[in-house]
Amino acid sequence: MMKQLCSVFARQMAVFCFLALLSGFSVSAEVIRVSSVADLEKAIQKASPGDVILLAKGVYTLETDLQISCQGKEGRPVSICAEKAGETEITGKGGFSLVKPAKYVLIKGFKFSHEASKARSGAGTSFCRWTENIFENSGAGEDLTLAGNDQEVDYNTFRNKNSMGRFIAVRGTGSQIAQRLYIHHNYFSDFLPQTGNGAEALQFGLSGFSLSSSNSTVEYNLFERCAGENELISVKASGVTLRYNTVRDCPAQFTLRHGNKCFVYANYFTNTPGLRIFGDDHLIYSNCFENCKPAITIGNGDGEVADGAKLTVHDRPDRIQIVFNTLVLNPENIVMTPRKEGMGATAVTVAYNVIVGGGAAASIKGPLLQSNWKGNILFNVKSEGDIPAGGYSKQDPHLPKAGPYQDVMLMAFHGKEFPDADSKAVIHILQKQDVGFFAKNH
Numbered sequence: 001m002m003k004q005l006c007s008v009f010a011r012q013m014a015v016f017c018f019l020a021l022l023s024g025f026s027v028s029a030e031v032i033r034v035s036s037v038a039d040l041e042k043a044i045q046k047a048s049p050g051d052v053i054l055l056a057k058g059v060y061t062l063e064t065d066l067q068i069s070c071q072g073k074e075g076r077p078v079s080i081c082a083e084k085a086g087e088t089e090i091t092g093k094g095g096f097s098l099v100k101p102a103k104y105v106l107i108k109g110f111k112f113s114h115e116a117s118k119a120r121s122g123a124g125t126s127f128c129r130w131t132e133n134i135f136e137n138s139g140a141g142e143d144l145t146l147a148g149n150d151q152e153v154d155y156n157t158f159r160n161k162n163s164m165g166r167f168i169a170v171r172g173t174g175s176q177i178a179q180r181l182y183i184h185h186n187y188f189s190d191f192l193p194q195t196g197n198g199a200e201a202l203q204f205g206l207s208g209f210s211l212s213s214s215n216s217t218v219e220y221n222l223f224e225r226c227a228g229e230n231e232l233i234s235v236k237a238s239g240v241t242l243r244y245n246t247v248r249d250c251p252a253q254f255t256l257r258h259g260n261k262c263f264v265y266a267n268y269f270t271n272t273p274g275l276r277i278f279g280d281d282h283l284i285y286s287n288c289f290e291n292c293k294p295a296i297t298i299g300n301g302d303g304e305v306a307d308g309a310k311l312t313v314h315d316r317p318d319r320i321q322i323v324f325n326t327l328v329l330n331p332e333n334i335v336m337t338p339r340k341e342g343m344g345a346t347a348v349t350v351a352y353n354v355i356v357g358g359g360a361a362a363s364i365k366g367p368l369l370q371s372n373w374k375g376n377i378l379f380n381v382k383s384e385g386d387i388p389a390g391g392y393s394k395q396d397p398h399l400p401k402a403g404p405y406q407d408v409m410l411m412a413f414h415g416k417e418f419p420d421a422d423s424k425a426v427i428h429i430l431q432k433q434d435v436g437f438f439a440k441n442h
Contacts, residue, residue, distance in 0.1 A: 050076035057087035062094030072104030082109030100124025116141030157436035177209035181216035187436025191226040199228030205237035210258035213239030246430040294332035300342035300366035317345035338365040360385030
């Protein structure tokens with residue numbers, strides 16, 4: 001009888017192990033509870049795929065960076081977590097530094113109040129995730145730096161910054177920007193004004209990375225009261241999609257500063273200087289701008305990178321498509337500001353946008369050669385401004401009484417003219433409870 005029971009048990013265990021392998025579950029994975037920096041470091045050094053390391057609540061001071069190089073596997077990350085989200089604080093002169101060859105590592109639930117520029121996913125790391133953390137660092141520098149590929153940053157709160165540096169800085173290796181990043185559902189708030197250049201909420205790249213493609217997505221993030229410098233988001237890379245974000249009450253400007261072929265769509269801007277565009281072949285569509293001054297700035301270039309100008313110039317915008325956007329009650333709508341010996345922009349299409357109320361529909365103070373203005377709808381604006389005759393009609397678009405304002409009918413009728421535009425893109429106005437640490441931890 002005992003032999004039969006043992007045989008049945010053995011068969012059951014064999015089936016369990018087989019199913020576990022199929023499901024990606026590691027039967028050897030452990031939950032490891034630690035309550036000191038020394039024990040945390042030991043647990044990380046010994047970690048295997050699927051292990052969960054829980055650091056007890058409390059305040060922990062790091063004198064140097066805690067370097068993390070362990071490797072999980074797809075579906076079985078090494079998870080380094082606060083035992084209770086938000087109640088485990090990392091402070092001091094060091095932070096969590098993910099270094100090569102770290103892979104499939106999850107950092108979750110911490111409050112980071114250490115010195116700036118200490119939290120990072122370094123070059124050579126991959127498939128790592130920072131989620132449900134609070135970043136409130138001290139001193140000049142970045143709250144989080146991303147240089148590795150395939151990183152995810154989601155549901156974090158970045159807040160209360162009063163120094164030079166950025167909430168998030170994206171870097172890369174050599175001249176290649178980090179690739180396939182997914183930055184979503186984060187809350188960026190309360191970045192006080194600084195006195196110099198280099199205080200964006202999100203800086204995606206540098207001029208030396210600008211001609212490399214990232215193929216990354218930045219979506220469903222909320223920016224409120226961020227005023228570090230004149231640029232709120234500074235994109236200095238190619239092939240970045242920025243969609244479904246909300247920018248509210250930020251005196252700084254969302255800027256495509258260097259790079260080409262970015263998609264900016266279904267974002268909501270209110271009480272902010274809107275969007276400024278440099279570089280080539282960007283598609284800007286289905287965004288809503290409300291009470292912005294200005295709403296959309298077509299850059300007045302001072303160099304042409306394609307002709308050999310330095311990567312640091314304000315690259316003349318070429319072949320930009322600005323379509324299906326809705327502009328409501330903006331003191332300034334579509335503008336180009338003057339620049340001494342400015343090169344302006346070429347081959348820009350401004351089509352099927354709805355402009356309701358506010359100042360002149362367009363104010364262009366620089367060369368705009370080979371531009372194509374068509375199908376724009378104006379209603380109750382101060383004047384058509386510099387939109388050429390034939391580029392608009394005056395009629396009531398019958399927008400809803402409250403935002404988000406989006407004229408889906410124009411996209412339905414004319415979307416085929418712009419096949420790269422997603423006809424199903426819908427604006428979502430985000431609130432604080434939708435994003436960041438507290439969206440997941442009430």
